[in-house]
Amino acid sequence: MKNPIFKIFFGLFLIFSVCVSIFGQENKDSAQTCNADKNKVKKEEKKDPLNLEDCAPQDYDCKIDYYTEKIAKTEDSEDWCNSCDYYQDRGIAYYEKGDFTNALSDFNFVIKNGRFIGLSSLYRGKIYEKKGNYDSALSDYLKFQSDQGLLGIGNIYRYKREHEKALEYYNKAIVKNYRLSKAYFGRAVIYLELGRILNQKESEEDKTKAIQYFKDALKELDSVIEIDLNYTEAETYLRRSQVYRQLGETEKADADFQKYNELDEAAKIKQF
Numbered sequence: 001m002k003n004p005i006f007k008i009f010f011g012l013f014l015i016f017s018v019c020v021s022i023f024g025q026e027n028k029d030s031a032q033t034c035n036a037d038k039n040k041v042k043k044e045e046k047k048d049p050l051n052l053e054d055c056a057p058q059d060y061d062c063k064i065d066y067y068t069e070k071i072a073k074t075e076d077s078e079d080w081c082n083s084c085d086y087y088q089d090r091g092i093a094y095y096e097k098g099d100f101t102n103a104l105s106d107f108n109f110v111i112k113n114g115r116f117i118g119l120s121s122l123y124r125g126k127i128y129e130k131k132g133n134y135d136s137a138l139s140d141y142l143k144f145q146s147d148q149g150l151l152g153i154g155n156i157y158r159y160k161r162e163h164e165k166a167l168e169y170y171n172k173a174i175v176k177n178y179r180l181s182k183a184y185f186g187r188a189v190i191y192l193e194l195g196r197i198l199n200q201k202e203s204e205e206d207k208t209k210a211i212q213y214f215k216d217a218l219k220e221l222d223s224v225i226e227i228d229l230n231y232t233e234a235e236t237y238l239r240r241s242q243v244y245r246q247l248g249e250t251e252k253a254d255a256d257f258q259k260y261n262e263l264d265e266a267a268k269i270k271q272f
Contacts, residue, residue, distance in 0.1 A: 088119060118146075198210035235260075
């Protein structure tokens, strides 16, 4: 008969061996799971290269990321700025986003280092115009006299109250693009202002000319609404309301002014 103490120790040894085996397997499984999780995280962190077509039309941050990645991977030579196109496109994305500081920085880079600087000059001109730096805006617009550039020149001369020059460039812009609603709007604002000036004078001849200016302004604003209902609708209806009031058509003036208030309020709500 074997020693009872031996049996007890032997049983304890078996229990210990089983526990060690189970615990070791659990640790192994846990380690494998942990490693798998780490690999999954690394895989998730590694992003695929951005594609421009994956960006929604108004997802400007996506476009900015795409062009930034392209700039980082593009090497410029001493003779050619290979990255300038990406800087220009990123600048436009910044502009559309409303980030004029970064947009201006990108356009300045292109104008300093690139050879084809027209589009960057146009957009830099737009930024200067928004900031009220009219002389710098005019200088940039003159470098790129597309329909948009001509429109910009017309705007600057209008702000400077040089009406004849403004009308000259609005007319040129419309010749290039007869559906350029902003040029018609610019002409309407000038006709309205000229009509108001003449209407304050005493002679019947001046008052007759004023009425003709008001009618011309009305025709231009009708064209704006017909061409592009989405172009600054609120301001367009406000201006037409003012024209109708000058012509003594009170009901139409009130209707347009109400339309202006509705659209202006809708635009404010949309911003939030």
